[in-house]
Amino acid sequence: xxEILLFGQVPDLRHESVLKILAGLAAMQPQRVxxxxxxYRPYRGQVQRASIHTGGSQVVQNAKVNRQEPQVKDLYYxxxxxxxxDDDLNSEKLTVQSNGKSTxxxxxxxxxxxxxxxxxxxxxxxxxxxxxxxxxxxxWMNALGYNYLSEHILEGHRVVHENVIVLLHRLLRFPPEMxxxxxxxEQLLPLNDxxxxxxxxxxxxxxxxxxxxxxxxxIKKALAELTKFKDQVKGIVDLTVVDRLSLDTRIK
Amino acid sequence: MGTINPNLPLALRAWPTxxxxxxxxxxxxxxxxxxxxxxxxxxxxxLLEEIAxxxxxxxxxxxxxxxxxxxxxxxxxxKNLEELYKDKSELFQYCLTAREHAAYALDLISxxxxxxxxxxxQTVSPALKEAAGxxxxxxxxxxxxxxxxxxxxxxxxxxxxQRAKSLNTAADTLLKAATRLEKEVRRExxxxxEILSISEKGWSVRxxxxxxxxxxxxxxxxxxxxxxxxxxxxxxxSNESGNIELDQGMLQKPKGLRIRVTTSDGxxxxxxxxxxxxxxAELSLExxxxxxxxxxxxxxxxxxxxxxxxVLTGYHVNxxxxxxxxxIALSEASALKADPSLVSGFLIDLVTLDEDLMQTKKxxxxxxxxxxxxxxxxxxxxxxxxxxxxxxxxxxxLSDKPQNTPAPPILRPxxxxxxxTSAVSNLRxxxxxxxxxxxxxGLELEYSLKQDTNLSNLSKTIASNANDTRSEVENLTxxxxxxxxxxxxxxxxxxxxxxxxxxxxxxxxLGQLYxxxxxxxxxxxxxxxxxxxxxxxxxxxxxVRYELTSFSKAITHIDHMLAVFxxxxxxAPDFEGVREIDKSAELIKTTSGVKxxxxxxxxxxxGSLSLYWRRASALKHPEEIIWDxxxxxxxxxxxxxxxxxxEE
Numbered sequence: 001x002x003e004i005l006l007f008g009q010v011p012d013l014r015h016e017s018v019l020k021i022l023a024g025l026a027a028m029q030p031q032r033v034x035x036x037x038x039x040y041r042p043y044r045g046q047v048q049r050a051s052i053h054t055g056g057s058q059v060v061q062n063a064k065v066n067r068q069e070p071q072v073k074d075l076y077y078x079x080x081x082x083x084x085x086d087d088d089l090n091s092e093k094l095t096v097q098s099n100g101k102s103t104x105x106x107x108x109x110x111x112x113x114x115x116x117x118x119x120x121x122x123x124x125x126x127x128x129x130x131x132x133x134x135x136x137x138x139x140w141m142n143a144l145g146y147n148y149l150s151e152h153i154l155e156g157h158r159v160v161h162e163n164v165i166v167l168l169h170r171l172l173r174f175p176p177e178m179x180x181x182x183x184x185x186e187q188l189l190p191l192n193d194x195x196x197x198x199x200x201x202x203x204x205x206x207x208x209x210x211x212x213x214x215x216x217x218x219i220k221k222a223l224a225e226l227t228k229f230k231d232q233v234k235g236i237v238d239l240t241v242v243d244r245l246s247l248d249t250r251i252k
Numbered sequence: 253m254g255t256i257n258p259n260l261p262l263a264l265r266a267w268p269t270x271x272x273x274x275x276x277x278x279x280x281x282x283x284x285x286x287x288x289x290x291x292x293x294x295x296x297x298x299l300l301e302e303i304a305x306x307x308x309x310x311x312x313x314x315x316x317x318x319x320x321x322x323x324x325x326x327x328x329x330x331k332n333l334e335e336l337y338k339d340k341s342e343l344f345q346y347c348l349t350a351r352e353h354a355a356y357a358l359d360l361i362s363x364x365x366x367x368x369x370x371x372x373x374q375t376v377s378p379a380l381k382e383a384a385g386x387x388x389x390x391x392x393x394x395x396x397x398x399x400x401x402x403x404x405x406x407x408x409x410x411x412x413x414q415r416a417k418s419l420n421t422a423a424d425t426l427l428k429a430a431t432r433l434e435k436e437v438r439r440e441x442x443x444x445x446e447i448l449s450i451s452e453k454g455w456s457v458r459x460x461x462x463x464x465x466x467x468x469x470x471x472x473x474x475x476x477x478x479x480x481x482x483x484x485x486x487x488x489x490s491n492e493s494g495n496i497e498l499d500q501g502m503l504q505k506p507k508g509l510r511i512r513v514t515t516s517d518g519x520x521x522x523x524x525x526x527x528x529x530x531x532x533a534e535l536s537l538e539x540x541x542x543x544x545x546x547x548x549x550x551x552x553x554x555x556x557x558x559x560x561x562x563v564l565t566g567y568h569v570n571x572x573x574x575x576x577x578x579x580i581a582l583s584e585a586s587a588l589k590a591d592p593s594l595v596s597g598f599l600i601d602l603v604t605l606d607e608d609l610m611q612t613k614k615x616x617x618x619x620x621x622x623x624x625x626x627x628x629x630x631x632x633x634x635x636x637x638x639x640x641x642x643x644x645x646x647x648x649x650l651s652d653k654p655q656n657t658p659a660p661p662i663l664r665p666x667x668x669x670x671x672x673t674s675a676v677s678n679l680r681x682x683x684x685x686x687x688x689x690x691x692x693x694g695l696e697l698e699y700s701l702k703q704d705t706n707l708s709n710l711s712k713t714i715a716s717n718a719n720d721t722r723s724e725v726e727n728l729t730x731x732x733x734x735x736x737x738x739x740x741x742x743x744x745x746x747x748x749x750x751x752x753x754x755x756x757x758x759x760x761x762l763g764q765l766y767x768x769x770x771x772x773x774x775x776x777x778x779x780x781x782x783x784x785x786x787x788x789x790x791x792x793x794x795x796v797r798y799e800l801t802s803f804s805k806a807i808t809h810i811d812h813m814l815a816v817f818x819x820x821x822x823x824a825p826d827f828e829g830v831r832e833i834d835k836s837a838e839l840i841k842t843t844s845g846v847k848x849x850x851x852x853x854x855x856x857x858x859g860s861l862s863l864y865w866r867r868a869s870a871l872k873h874p875e876e877i878i879w880d881x882x883x884x885x886x887x888x889x890x891x892x893x894x895x896x897x898x899e900e
Binding site: 002165207213215 | 652
């Protein structure tokens with residue numbers, strides 16, 4: 001699956017009015033969205049093992065293997081996303097049931113590629129989302145070769161206008177002393193106790209259309225719809241293309 | 253015209269230029285002789301005196317002007333010069349204007365007299381000559397008549413009258429304007445009051461796109477399909493008195509859905525109650541909006557029903573002349589109880605509400621018709637909510653594959669409910685009959701009926717399904733449109749005297765008109781203990797489940813099972829020398845010394861039990877005895893005993 005994105009900014013003061021306008025435009029109540037994003041980073045050692053050279057006669061053999069296998073490519077950050085509700089944030093502890101299912105919302109494994117360089121009118125990137133139905137997601141990620149890095153909470157609202165998914169959100173972090181170093185925290189905090197990211201104020205508006213495959217005609221159709229939406233909200237929110245490298249998920 | 257200061261020294265000639273010869277000796281001499289007669293008389297003394305006099309005069313003048321307090325006359329400053337220029341140009345303008353006027357006057361007079369004398373021809377300007385031509389203006393001399401005092405009086409009177417008339421007209425116009433203004437104000441007040449009244453009641457009033465000064469009201473359903481969504485908006489226009497009228501474009505009479513319940517012989521035995529029809533003129537604006545909304549809702553409902561009915565032709569639903577004919581009596585059911593007065597189907601059509609619908613008298617199935625109509629309406633509402641929920645979620649990724657949106661289930665849940673109830677009543681009738689037949693044959697069958705658990709404790713189910721996103725009404729409706737299950741447990745073990753193991757037969761029916769079931773499905777579940785008696789292969793430890801697609805198949809299956817069970821578990825163990833055949837309801841009695849053996853067969857058909865036998869001695873004369881629920885003289889076992897006695 002691919003998605004085509006445009007971004008904009010909404011100051012705190014205008015947040016409510018913009019939300020109302022969007023709700024009116026889409027003719028629906030905005031859906032509350034609270035997500036916990038846990039960022040994972042692959043550990044290099046394991047992945048790079050293939051390129052380690054060994055001495056003696058094996059060198060020739062290894063060279064052959066290397067030719068056949070694709071080159072070790074860039075490494076990417078990935079994330080686990082858990083959808084939550086307001087109740088989850090306020091509850092004392094997220095209990096994990098015996099079958100490994102958390103009482104809170106389900107997790108999913110999400111991978112976002114770097115946006116395609118060819119697209120100019122919007123950002124287009126490949127997205128892979130895999131739902132995790134049960135089990136301990138952190139242990140699973142560790143087994144896949146990823147280490148937990150950090151986590152943040154995405155809080156906002158979503159409206160859907162035809163195929164355009166509009167997410168008006170902001171990112172929040174746990175206070176520094178409460179950040180976990182090993183795995184996502186078991187206990188969440190009420191929204192008021194969380195800190196905005198980098199003392200950032202205001203909300204981010206993300207308008208996206210998901211497409212099943214990057215065929216030119218589908219991209220054209222999606223772009224046309226996204227541009228139409230952009231023109232519709234002109235004067236309310238400025239939707240722009242962001243620099244593709246600011247959406248870079250590669251490890252440098 | 254401004255006034256010119258008379259004291260201002262002015263010269264109507266060009267500013268003097270520097271003359272080269274001004275100081276030449278000749279000019280000087282001539283000037284001196286002009287001023288002082290001959291040069292002879294000019295003496296130095298005389299000149300000195302003159303100069304002294306001049307200065308004295310100037311001083312006097314200066315003193316006088318200083319006494320007057322006027323300081324501006326001292327010397328011509330640059331400012332004065334400018335003024336001078338200005339005044340000069342002004343004067344020039346006046347002169348030009350005067351010249352022009354004079355020329356016009358001359359032209360006019362010349363033209364006038366050019367008709368009678370030739371003098372005018374010389375003075376008329378060539379431009380006028382060309383434009384108007386000579387002699388084109390004429391004149392006559394009239395004698396100045398003496399005005400008659402009477403006429404004068406009359407004329408004065410007329411003038412007064414005319415003036416009074418004009419004043420009256422003016423007053424009338426003003427009054428009319430005032431009335432009109434008042435009317436307008438009243439009209440506007442009524443208009444805004446009505447707008448406010450509907451807007452306060454929650455109707456969404458908004459401006460009409462591209463018509464900035466008109467308001468409209470949205471009364472339709474946002475989740476309706478496109479053609480009805482756009483019709484759910486009407487412009488509000490005020491009439492003469494300021495009352496608002498709904499401008500619905502094409503004027504359409506309100507319509508309503510009508511359900512008529514029919515019997516199998518085609519008689520209508522019940523009609524749903526159409527929405528109240530009242531005089532349109534007496535309705536308030538809100539009632540009008542209500543009417544319009546109801547009408548559009550009914551029309552959409554009918555439209556959806558028509559679409560849905562097309563795919564349901566296989567389920568006895570037909571379209572004939574804009575009427576949906578739905579048959580709810582299954583063929584199997586009608587076979588069991590062929591009574592023409594029973595309700596066999598219903599008709600759905602859309603009627604214009606101004607027809608005389610209210611006069612129809614009460615009929616026995618009015619209630620049923622009304623309930624069907626209500627259910628259809630509830631299901632359309634449910635469908636609207638479902639669409640909103642679907643729209644609010646994240647849409648599937650765009651793709652080039654066409655997306656098919658199936659017609660919403662509105663008629664299907666209603667039909668499947670009827671199918672379900674008819675299936676259930678068939679099953680129940682069958683089980684009653686079986687138990688009655690068996691009782692008459694001396695066997696007691698225990699059975700239990702169980703309704704769908706979701707239905708039997710509805711309130712509990714709704715509460716347990718409740719969450720934030722769905723309302724209780726939606727939960728209720730979703731339970732009703734899900735497949736309904738009905739189960740009957742036949743405790744076959746109870747037929748035996750010493751009942752030990754769980755030998756039950758469960759019949760389940762599950763009905764709905766969607767994939768994958770498309771109708772009513774029957775399942776016969778056989779417990780392990782029973783399946784071993786019936787000789788069914790059962791590799792697993794659990795119950796065996798047989799799924800059957802029609803009622804007749806199901807009862808044939810159960811009939812057979814019952815017969816085999818009776819033969820194997822009830823007759824065979826009780827009578828010595830009687831041997832059963834595997835998987836069959838036949839019994840064989842072999843008597844020692846006799847080559848032929850007697851054969852018995854237990855038969856259960858459509859719920860009635862029969863015993864069929866051929867004696868060894870008379871194989872060609874089979875005999876049969878039937879227990880069909882009527883009081884019988886002897887039971888099955890007694891008959892068997894008699895038979896066997898006779899054999900020996």
